[in-house]
Each structure stands twice: as structure tokens, then as C-alpha cells.
Amino acid sequence: MNSVYKTVLLDHFHNPRNKGDLDSMDRVKRGSNPRCGDDIEVGIRAENEILESVRFRGRGCSICLASASIMSECTIGLTMRQARHLVQQMLDWFGDTISEAPSNTTLAALGAVRQHPARKKCVLLAWVALDETLEIK
Amino acid sequence: MLTASDSVDFDALRKDFPIFDSGPQTLHYLDSAATSQKPRCVIDAIDLCYRNQYGPVHRGLYPLAESATEAYEKARQTIENFINAPSPDEIIFTRSATEAINLVASGWARQALEAGDEIWVSQMEHHSNYLPWQRVCRDRGASLKVIPLDSSGQLDLDKADGLFGNRTRLIAITHVSNVLGIVNPVEKITRLASVNSIPVLVDAAQSVGHMPVDVQSLSCDFLVASAHKMCGPGGIGFLYGKKERLTQTEPLLLGGGMVDQVLADTSIWAEIPARFEAGSPNLAGALGFAVAAAYIEEIGRQPIAKREQELAATAFEALSEIDGVTIYGPENSPYRSGILSFNIDGIHPHDIAQIAGEHGVAIRAGHHCCQPLMRHLNTPSTARASFSFYNNKDDIAALVMAVHETKKILGS
Ligand SMILES: Cc1ncc(COP(=O)(O)O)c(C=O)c1O
Numbered sequence: 387m388n389s390v391y392k393t394v395l396l397d398h399f400h401n402p403r404n405k406g407d408l409d410s411m412d413r414v415k416r417g418s419n420p421r422c423g424d425d426i427e428v429g430i431r432a433e434n435e436i437l438e439s440v441r442f443r444g445r446g447c448s449i450c451l452a453s454a455s456i457m458s459e460c461t462i463g464l465t466m467r468q469a470r471h472l473v474q475q476m477l478d479w480f481g482d483t484i485s486e487a488p489s490n491t492t493l494a495a496l497g498a499v500r501q502h503p504a505r506k507k508c509v510l511l512a513w514v515a516l517d518e519t520l521e522i523k
Numbered sequence: 524m525l526t527a528s529d530s531v532d533f534d535a536l537r538k539d540f541p542i543f544d545s546g547p548q549t550l551h552y553l554d555s556a557a558t559s560q561k562p563r564c565v566i567d568a569i570d571l572c573y574r575n576q577y578g579p580v581h582r583g584l585y586p587l588a589e590s591a592t593e594a595y596e597k598a599r600q601t602i603e604n605f606i607n608a609p610s611p612d613e614i615i616f617t618r619s620a621t622e623a624i625n626l627v628a629s630g631w632a633r634q635a636l637e638a639g640d641e642i643w644v645s646q647m648e649h650h651s652n653y654l655p656w657q658r659v660c661r662d663r664g665a666s667l668k669v670i671p672l673d674s675s676g677q678l679d680l681d682k683a684d685g686l687f688g689n690r691t692r693l694i695a696i697t698h699v700s701n702v703l704g705i706v707n708p709v710e711k712i713t714r715l716a717s718v719n720s721i722p723v724l725v726d727a728a729q730s731v732g733h734m735p736v737d738v739q740s741l742s743c744d745f746l747v748a749s750a751h752k753m754c755g756p757g758g759i760g761f762l763y764g765k766k767e768r769l770t771q772t773e774p775l776l777l778g779g780g781m782v783d784q785v786l787a788d789t790s791i792w793a794e795i796p797a798r799f800e801a802g803s804p805n806l807a808g809a810l811g812f813a814v815a816a817a818y819i820e821e822i823g824r825q826p827i828a829k830r831e832q833e834l835a836a837t838a839f840e841a842l843s844e845i846d847g848v849t850i851y852g853p854e855n856s857p858y859r860s861g862i863l864s865f866n867i868d869g870i871h872p873h874d875i876a877q878i879a880g881e882h883g884v885a886i887r888a889g890h891h892c893c894q895p896l897m898r899h900l901n902t903p904s905t906a907r908a909s910f911s912f913y914n915n916k917d918d919i920a921a922l923v924m925a926v927h928e929t930k931k932i933l934g935s
Contacts, residue, residue: 389881391932399933422873422889423903447871448933505873 390449390502394456394495399448404441404458411441417515419507424450428457428515435466440516447508449499454512456492466520473517480506531826537913539563539818551884551921556701556729556862556909558751561815565754568814572807580804581780581797595806598813599796605816606727606746607737608763615762615769615799616809620728621651622775623747623762624695626799627724628655630772631745632693638664641690645670645678645707646899647700650892652726656695665692672899675853676703680712687715694723698730702891702907703852704835704862706730713742722768728752732819733860733911734828744768750808755815759808762799769795776801827912831861834910838863838919845926847934851900861910864891867926870933872906878932879906879925886922 408414411429418425426444430437440461442454461469475488480500487494499509537543539562543550552560578591596611603611617623632642642656646669660667668691670683680686686694694716699706713723722744730736731746732753738746745768749760764772774781774792778801784791792798819827836859842848847868853859866872876888887907890897897903908922 390877391881396932400935420894420903422871424871447873449874450871502877505877508873 390498390505392495392498394492395449395452398452398455398459402451402455404439404462405451405455406441406443408441408443411439413519415515415518417511419511422447422508424508424511426450426454426512426515428454428512428519430516430519432466437461437464437466437469442512442515446511447505449496449505450508450511453496453509456496457512457516460490460492461516470517470520473513473520476513477510480510531822531830531912533830533912534915536822537915540913541566543913548883549917549921551914551918553908553910553914553918553922554885554887555911555914556752556907557887558757559732559754559911560913561756562754562818564818565756565811565815569756569807569811572810576810577806580806582803591806595804595809598809601813601816602761605736605820606731606763607739609739610766612794612796613763613766613769615764615796616804617747617760617762617799618758618805619751619760620726620747620749621760623745623760624652624724624726625655626762626775627745627747627764627772628659630775630799631768632656632659633663634771634773635692636660636663636665639690640665640692641668641685641688642666643668643670643683643686643691643694643696645696646672647676647678647703647705647893647896648695648697649701649726649728650894651728652695652697652724653895656693669895670696672896676700676851676900677705677853677858678707687719687721689719691716691719691721694721695726696723697726697728698736699727699733699860699862700852700893700896701729701862702864702893702896702905704860704864704909705852706734706858706860709741709743717742729860729862732815732827733824733831735824738763750812750815753815754818756808756811759805759812761812766795769799772799774799774801778802780804822912828860830912831910832859834914834919835859835861835863837916838908838910838922841919841923842926845923845930847930848926851905862907863909864905864907866902866905867930867934869935870929872904874933875906875926875929878929879922882921882925882928884918884921884925886925 408429412431414429416427424446428442431439440458478484540560578587580595599611602614671679673679724745725743727748731748744765746763751757781801783793849866851864872888889904
């Protein structure tokens with residue numbers, strides 16, 4: 387059985403990066419899934435179009451929270467344009483329009499979840515919220 | 524002590540279910556409240572129907588059509604007997620419990636309701652016994668009232684002001700909660716309701732295959748259930764309605780078979796029950812349903828109830844010994860069926876169900892189509908193990924192991 391609970395995912399669940407206070411963020415967006423009670427907020431702070439900080443807080447299942455943590459780690463330092471591109475890659479990867487993981491070893495840890503359609507939304511919740519923070523002009 | 528369930532060899536009965544021999548890994552199926560597994564006799568009946576008996580129902584004069592019609596009507600009688608209805612004409616085949624409730628909401632309540640009237644449901648209802656009433660009340664200017672629950676999750680009838688009052692047009696209540704396993708005091712409710720001649724609809728989706736159900740002693744006006752939760756096929760269920768209530772009900776679907784005379788701008792409906800079964804009937808579904816009912820009846824619903832209660836009680840005890848596990852609902856077993864909802868501190872129920880699944884244990888996690896109840900329990904979702912008579916001690920041990928495993932992987 388190909389468990390979704392890979393070491394990397396568990397590490398991000400147990401030791402979430404960039405989690406907590408969002409007070410110093412420029413933009414915050416909420417992602418929630420009333421069907422399972424996942425409810426998180428994602429915030430960004432950017433300087434000259436570069437993401438200086440990406441943070442999140444909230445509650446959810448391990449996959450949702452680990453995905454948010456992994457996302458924060460993978461997007462800090464990117465330009466907003468690069469971040470939007472990465473979000474799109476994630477959506478395509480989980481929407482099965484591409485089969486390759488975005489070239490990033492940490493993200494690959496989320497790949498096993500692709501076999502479980504009911505939980506794809508848990509992975510994407512943070513990413514969709516991030517996308518919305520990136521969209522605001 | 525010899526108990527009712529000791530006289531039935533349930534371990535032998537498990538062999539009636541081919542699914543348990545179909546995979547390389549033991550399937551610990553603890554999701555029978557969502558849908559039950561199917562015994563060979565039901566599968567065979569459906570197979571035989573399509574091989575040898577299949578023809579149009581109520582629509583042909585040649586022998587195959589006649590025998591198909593006869594078999595379909597015999598299935599109706601089996602369901603009649605299964606719930607001790609006074610007449611087969613009071614059994615309407617529907618697609619499901621859901622469709623049966625919608626038929627009563629749209630066909631009966633819509634005419635019966637006037638502005639200011641009330642329909643009562645409870646806080647533990649499945650969405651299928653909530654939303655149809657919510658909409659029909661909104662459309663008719665009536666109000667939907669909710670019987671609150673006490674801290675153990677049982678109906679708090681004393682706090683339901685006006686429940687049996689003269690504004691109440693209908694009480695729609697589940698017999699057994701699909702989350703808490705609580706068995707509601709339906710007979711008490713119908714007795715109190717009868718003083719003001721208030722009709723009562725019973726959602727028997729979680730009871731009819733698991734405990735004796737007799738519509739005459741329940742004294743309800745409507746009762747609904749689905750075959751697939753009681754060893755029968757998907758796509759068929761029924762509505763029981765007292766004749767006087769069905770006479771007041773408009774059909775939900777119009778079409779072939781439900782009409783006697785179609786004139787240019789008006790029509791005359793067929794007799795009951797044909798009036799409510801527009802379109803070509805689900806013959807294989809009805810035959811499979813009848814065989815499922817007969818199968819359950821042969822085992823006996825008293826022993827089944829006992830067996831499932833015992834399994835749930837054993838699981839209750841084992842899970843409550845685990846640190847950080849919260850079990851919802853009352854402990855005392857007379858009010859419980861074989862359904863058990865729980866959570867583990869700090870761990871999302873979807874993770875419990877996923878890890879359990881990776882260990883061959885099939886449990887459900889989520890709000891179980893009971894968001895109003897989740898608000899009462901103050902949690903967005905729970906994990907749920909539901910037992911059927913074909914489960915055994917190994918299934919409980921596997922569940923307990925899965926809970927420990929979940930804590931090991933995700934616990935802090
Ligand atoms: C208490 C209860 N009522 C109604 C239903 C609806 O049954 P169906 O989906 O078969 O129509 C369910 C199914 O989960 C249920 O548990």
C-alpha cells in the first residue's frame with residue numbers, strides 16, 4: 387500500500403513552517419471546505435514583486451496543513467509571477483492535466499494524494515487561497 | 524446465559540457475503556450505515572431476474588410480461604409483510620429513502636401546509652430528512668422547527684415547545700441516528716402526536732434492516748427506507764403511507780403507468796400505488812430487495828439487533844480505553860444501535876479514515892450528511908464505525924489497531 391503519510395508530509399504536519407500569526411502580512415485570503423471543516427488563511431508579504439513571507443494559520447487535516455506548510459516553504463523568495471506559475475502547475479498536476487510533479491522534491495511528497503480524489507481538495511486549499519492573494523492588485 | 528444472538532451462527536453468515544472472499548487482504552468493513560454488503564442470495568436473485576425473468580411490468584399480455592408483473596407485485600407484498608403494513612397498496616417503490624421523503628414533502632406537505640404552520644424535525648436528521656422540509660416550509664410560508672438534543676445527544680422533547688401543538692402539520696423524525704446510533708422513542712412521539720392528529724413520518728433508513736420495525740405498532744403515517752442499507756440492491760427503496768395520507772398525496776413524477784385517462788387538458792390518476800410509480804418499474808431492484816428482506820427476516824431482526832449492539836458495545840469499551848478518544852452519544856445500550864462515532868484529540872477524522880483504510884479497515888469520516896448535528900456536537904466531522912451482523916471481533920481488533928496506528932503516525 388502506497389501510504390500518503392510520507393516522511394516529508396509528516397514532518398511538515400508535526401513541525402509546520404511559517405504557521406501562526408498573520409498580522410504583518412500585506413494580503414490574507416481564506417480557504418475553507420465546509421464539507422470536512424478544513425479552514426485556513428494564507429497571507430503574503432511582498433517587496434518589489436518578490437514574496438518575502440508566506441504564512442498560514444487555521445485548522446484542517448494533516449494533508450491540508452502539511453500542504454500549506456510545504457507551500458510556504460516552496461514559494462518564499464519567488465516572484466509573484468513565479469508563484470502564480472507554481473500554483474498553476476499544482477492545479478494541473480492534481481487535475482491530472484500533467485503527470486509530472488513540479489520540479490521540486492518537497493512537492494513530490496504530496497504526489498501520493500493524487501490517487502485519492504476525495505482528498506485532492508485538502509492539498510489544494512492552501513494553494514487556491516495563495517492564488518487569490520496573488521491576484522489582488 | 525443464552526442470548527438471542529447466540530442461537531444464530533453469525534460467523535457462518537459472513538460466508539454468505541462474497542465480498543469478504545474477493546480480495547487478498549481481509550476487508551474489515553465497518554461502513555454498513557453508508558451502505559451494506561450484499562449476500563449471495565441477493566446477487567443471485569438479480570442475476571436470475573435478468574437471465575430468466577426479465578420483462579415489462581404492468582405493460583404486457585404475454586407470459587413473460589405477466590410473470591414479471593406478478594413477481595414485482597409479490598416483492599411489494601414481501602415489503603408489506605416486512606414492516607407489517609396493513610395492505611400492499613400502502614407500499615410505494617421509490618428509488619431510495621431520499622426520493623420517498625421528497626415525495627411526501629412535494630406531494631403531501633406542499634398541499635397540507637398553510638402560512639404559519641409548522642413542520643418539526645430533529646437536530647440529528649440526515650440532510651435528506653431536513654432539506655425537503657426546509658424548502659417546502661420556505662415556499663409555503665411555514666416554519667421548520669427543530670427538536671433540540673440534550674448533552675448525550677438524545678431528543679430533548681421537553682425543550683421542543685409546541686411540538687405537539689395545533690400549528691404542527693407534520694413531525695419527521697429518524698428512527699435511528701446515522702451518526703450517534705441512538706434509537707428514538709418513535710412510539711412515544713406518535714402517541715403524543717395522535718392527541719392532535721399530527722401525522723408522523725419515520726425515517727427508517729438505519730433501522731428497518733437492523734431491528735424489528737412494525738408500522739402498526741409504531742403507529743406512524745409515513746415510513747421510508749432504502750434497500751441498499753439492508754443487504755439489498757442500490758436504486759430502490761420504499762415509502763409506506765397510510766391509505767388516507769396517500770389519498771391526500773399528489774404524485775411527484777408524471778408519466779407512463781400512473782394514469783387511467785389522459786384527456787386533452789386534464790387527466791385521471793391511476794389507483795394507488797400505481798399513481799406514484801410513473802415510468803417503467805425497477806424489476807430487478809424490487810426482486811433483489813424482496814430477497815434481502817426475506818434473508819434478514821430468516822435470520823431474525825431481534826438477533827440481528829442484539830448482535831450489532833454487542834459488537835458496538837465491545838468497540839465502545841475498547842475505544843474508550845484509548846487516551847484522547849472521544850465517543851459521541853450515550854453509553855447505555857438500549858438506546859444504541861450498531862453505530863459509533865468518535866474522534867481522536869488533535870487528529871482530523873479524514874486522517875483516521877485514511878490510515879484505517881491503509882490497514883484494511885473501512886470506516887467513514889465527515890459530517891455524515893448531518894451538519895445540524897455536527898453543530899450540536901461542536902465538531903465539523905467525526906469518524907464513524909458502523910456494525911452489521913456480518914462483522915466480528917477481528918473487525919473490532921482491526922479498528923482498535925488502526926486507531927493506535929493513527930495516533931502513532933499523527934499524534935503529538
Ligand atoms: C438516517 C438516514 N436517512 C436517510 C438516508 C438516505 O438514504 P439514501 O441515500 O439511500 O436515500 C440515510 C443515508 O445515509 C440515512 O442514514
